[in-house]
Amino acid sequence: MIDIFKPKNSLQEALIIIVFVILVAFGYNFLSPKGIPLVNQAATYNEVSDSLLFNLTSGIADSASYRSVSLSQLQQLIKNKSALIIDARNPEAFQKGHIPTAINVPFLHMFDYMATLITIPTDTLIVIYCEGVNCELSSNLAKAMKDMHFTRIFIYHDGIKGWEDAKCSENL
């Protein structure tokens, strides 16, 4: 009966550890206030309306989540040159390709780019992007810039991947 607790080989030992880990991990997650659902739910973004985005002249009171701009809104902002587009990825990724007019402020090295950031007026309309929907660099940079008193920050959540996919479908 107790044979299961006397593993005969490495695989049996590994299996015992895995079963133990699953029980502890799920039990802890169930009891923890920071527990997460077992199956990931799709992220929903709070998109900004055209009227608010294009008529906005002063800062907006925002919650912890940053409002998202759509592809068409971003294209309009680039065409009108009415927003500063910031790429939050690292310089190597930026050099391989970026959204037109974008400047590079890599979140992971943002303190090296302070000289650039402090020259930007805090009421500038800013759109930040990174790799794509699963990337956190844009949200992290937005939070850091909000702490620097920038008031008009938006995120293009689809990132460079969304931009390039859209460019491909336009060319088809």
Place this chain on the structure above:
Amino acid sequence: MFRKFIDNKLLTYIARVVVGFVLIIASVPKIAEPSTFAKSIQAYQIVPGFLVNLFALSIPWLELVIGIFLIFGLLLRGSSLLSAVLFSAFSVLIAVSLFRGLSIDCGCFGLDGAPLSWSRFFENIGLLLLSLQIFYNSLMLRKCRL
């Protein structure tokens, strides 16, 4: 010479402590903030969406339990085997992501904000080799006892 290096009991003991501590230190912030770790996994764009949270919940606990078991010498064959599997998977994941040109946070030690880099890859390879050394010696130890 190489054989002596592989069979060295002192090296095995040091390897158990080093790998064990690295795993424990890496696991704690991930256990404390599972949602942040889930986002780090998502950023690699490899794990299917419905599995992300399951990975985010189980990997840190696996690291913690393996780390403790390695240090205290519990189920050494299984824990060193799982440690080698983990570090192999991490090494492949990092290399693939670097080749894909992903600009993401490593997520290796929770919220440390360190970017993905080749140095992380080689750290994982080093820890993989140490895990294999522990695994080999735990098998030899078992054979000697029989």
